[in-house]
Amino acid sequence: MFKKFNKELGQVSKLLLVLAVIVLAAIVITYLVMRAATAPPPPPVDNTTIPQPVYEQTLGDIKFIFMQARDLGSILKGSQSRNPNWQKDLSTPERFIKITVGAQNKGLVNIKEQVWDIGNIVDSEGRNFTPLQYNIDSWLPDPNLCGVLLKPEFEPAQCIKIYEVSKVSKGLKIQVIANRKVGNEYPSDKKDTALIDLVVTQ
Numbered sequence: 001m002f003k004k005f006n007k008e009l010g011q012v013s014k015l016l017l018v019l020a021v022i023v024l025a026a027i028v029i030t031y032l033v034m035r036a037a038t039a040p041p042p043p044p045v046d047n048t049t050i051p052q053p054v055y056e057q058t059l060g061d062i063k064f065i066f067m068q069a070r071d072l073g074s075i076l077k078g079s080q081s082r083n084p085n086w087q088k089d090l091s092t093p094e095r096f097i098k099i100t101v102g103a104q105n106k107g108l109v110n111i112k113e114q115v116w117d118i119g120n121i122v123d124s125e126g127r128n129f130t131p132l133q134y135n136i137d138s139w140l141p142d143p144n145l146c147g148v149l150l151k152p153e154f155e156p157a158q159c160i161k162i163y164e165v166s167k168v169s170k171g172l173k174i175q176v177i178a179n180r181k182v183g184n185e186y187p188s189d190k191k192d193t194a195l196i197d198l199v200v201t202q
Contacts, residue, residue: 057194060181061107072096081138100158124171131161
């Protein structure tokens with residue numbers, strides 16, 4: 001009888017062991033199925049936004065519009081100037097860039113002369129390049145409309161300047177300048193500035 005009891009106890013133990021293995025296998029299978037059915041986590045969100053280029057800026061009632069930027073190379077040829085018969089070539093070890101920016105009056109009254117202008121070219125490293133002032137008139141239009149009186153909603157007046165810019169400079173922007181508006185006037189003691197992106201072509 002004792003043997004019989006031990007035998008039955010052994011069979012129960014085996015049965016319990018088999019059941020435990022089956023339950024464990026079922027749990028593992030269920031976990032794997034659930035894991036496979038769960039959607040993968042979404043990719044991490046990149047919060048860094050790439051700034052979009054800016055081709056227009058408004059200061060007071062003056063809207064500045066990028067029109068053209070041309071890389072003229074390292075030589076301004078006298079034969080391509082307004083005075084081809086006597087103008088000598090002008091050269092640089094770097095490059096000349098010719099900028100055209102329009103200025104338009106978005107207000108209700110005339111904006112007088114010398115209220116607006118374009119300033120330096122600024123590159124992505126913060127280097128500043130000033131417009132050429134001397135011996136450059138032959139390659140600029142006459143009249144050049146920088147700073148002219150602006151009538152409301154007339155076509156943009158084109159301001160054109162030529163700059164000597166480093167060949168390594170990238171991410172070029174042009175500074176636009178206007179006297180700060182006070183009421184309907186633009187007193188000359190304070191100025192506002194902004195930057196406009198340039199697309200330089202050959």
